Amino acid sequence: MRLLHVTPTYLPALRYGGPIRTVHALCRALAVLGHDVHVFTTNVDGADDSAVPLASPVDLEGVKVTYFPSRLLRRLYWSPPMARALAREVEGFDAVHLHAVYLWPIWAGARAARARRVPYVISPRGMLVPELMRRKSRWAKAAWVALIERTNLEGAAAIHATSAVEAAHIAGFGWRLPPIVTIPHGVDDPPASSGAALSPDVAAAVEGGRPVLAFGRISWEKGLDRLLAALPLAPTARLVIAGDDAYGHAAFLAAEARRFGVTDRVTILAHHVGGADKEALFGAARVFAMTSLSENFGLAAFEAMRRGVPVLTTADVGMSEIVRDAGAGLVVEPAPAAIAEGLNVLLADAARSRAMGETGRALVVEHYGWPTIARRMEALYRSLGEAGAARP
Known part of the structure; x- marks a missing residue:
């Protein structure tokens, strides 16, 4: 199949994670399956521009990525050259996959x-997610949803959700939506050891014993204040929070640690952590904690x-259903007391914790590698063509 993926930004630098990494991993795995995979994106790299050729495909691990300039309305990733290319070329693809909402490339695609x-x-x-919409740019997003996004969603052949939690949020809008298909993210195998020296702050963090690790973007959506509030009730827990700092939220968390009297048991690494540093943190972690609002x-x-x-x-975390069903950890209520109780259980019984960890590892290796996820997405794309052929 000839597939076009449209995304606001695409691998401008390795420091980006989350959606950007998963879109590339999916596209790369689809290319390995033999599909002709193209990506249309912009050259926006935060406040800067990526140093990439424009309007000409670049091969990234078998994926043909075309970058277009965005010079005005950059927060929306507006790119008239991309619009012209979409109008000219989209008819030559078997299916289009749009990644994100609220942004101009998705509307244009x-x-x-x-x-x-x-x-x-x-x-x-x-x-x-309704809660996140209410707490961040509520009126702007409500207007965009009503004027633009509803039409985009109702006109889609399918909506892709990564978990039952997300699928329920989408279905809750009550519109005349197409099928909502739940296909989770995949995960890459850990990289081979590079032998690189650790950053001093990471080395210090792992030398202090086996911590509870919270890894990812440091922002209010991640509910890290819940985790800090649980620490007074989990006296053996030492917490390491690591990731890019969003809007200075790390300073707020540091103040919360002081307020709860747990500063001596909290390390905050408020910067991008990757490569050997990332693997060292995961390797040292006794427990991984994710207590996000959504x-x-x-x-x-x-x-x-x-x-x-x-x-x-x-x-509130989508993949919690996988953790619960597999017995790969504990799913707890979001209250600090419940979080603390879960931490105490996992930290007190090392054998049980190790068994949960190994159960999780076996499950991910067997069912959630990117080749498996790409085959499921491939089946979704093929079903779109079959449904279209069946229409009168």
Whole structure:
């Protein structure tokens, strides 16, 4: 199949994680299966531009990526050259896959696909969670949903959710939606050891004993204040929080640690952590904790499972259903007392924790590698063509 993926940004630098990494991993795995995979994206790299060729495909591990400039309305990733390319080329693809909502490339891709009667899939990527919409740009997002996103979603051939939690959020809008298909993220195998020296702050963090690790973007959505509030009730827990700092939230967490009197048991690494540093943190972790207010999936927790680390999570995290069903950790209520109780159970029984970690590792290896996930997505794309052929 000839497949077009449209995303606002795509691998501008290795420091990016989450959705960008998973989109590339999916595209790469689809290319390995023999599909002709193309990506249309912009050259936006935060406040800067990526140093990439423009309007000409670049081969990234078998994926043909075309970058387009975005010079105005960059927060929406507006790119007239991309619009012209979509209008000119979209008809030559068997299916289009749009990654995200609220952003101009998704609107442009959906509009072009509908105009040429090419079936398209939308992956909202956790951006249609009512609680997050209420707490961040509430009125702007409500207007965008009403004026633009509803049409995009109702016109799709399918909507892709990564978990039952996300699927329920999407279905809750009550619109005339197409089928919502749940296919989880995959996870890469851990990289081989590079032998690189650890950063001094990471080395110090792992030398202090086996911590509870919270890894990922440091922001209010991650519910890290819940985790800090649990520490006074979990006296043996030492917490390491690591990841890119969003909007100075790390300073707020440091103040919360002081307020709860647990500063001596909390280390905050408020910067990008990757490579050998990341593997060292996962390797040292006794427990991986994810207590987000809402998480459509929870990729970092999945990465912990792949490395044999037991996971403590709340039901607001999409992949918690996998943790619960597999017995790969504990799913707890979001209250500090419940989080503390879960930490105490996992930290007190090392043998049980190790067994949970190994159960999680075996499950991920067998069912959630990217080749397996790509085959499931391939089946979804093929079903779109079959459904279209069956229409009168």
